[in-house]
Amino acid sequence: MSIMHFLKLYAATAVVFFAIDLTWLGVVAKKFYAEQMGHLMRSDVQWGAAVLFYLIYVAAIIVLCVKPALERDSVGRAVALGAVFGLAAYAAFDLTALALFKDFPVKGAVVDLAWGTFLTATVSGASALIGQWMQRA
DSSP states (O other): OOOHHHHHHHHHHHHHHHHHHIIIIISHHHHHHHHHHGOOOOOOOHHHHHHHHHHHHHHIIIIIIIHHHHTOOOOOHHHHHHHHHHHHHHHHHHHHHHHHTTTOHHHHHHHHHHHHHHHHHHHHHHHHHHHHHHHOO
């Protein structure tokens, strides 16, 4: 994969990721997260840290899930790798939070783990489809 191909795929993947995740966080599950974790949330979001997470995570999705799937021309592989990666990545946060943070909600952690798995699998599959289209164009 050339650097230009990577950058184009990265940009497309970032748009897909942000659109889905921000819809979930800002609309669909906003009330749920506020009820579950509102007592833990800052009033002043640290946007630098949030943006850095997204930039790193999207790159990891491409390198660990999408590129191997494109090499085998398999969107299904991207979805499967994305699910495993999403579960592991979100578990790193949610299970550590359950282990270390007082009053971290189990229900919130379980939903977030499921969301991370679904989100990363979906974005990986969509990115693989975009990557296939880019390769053929």
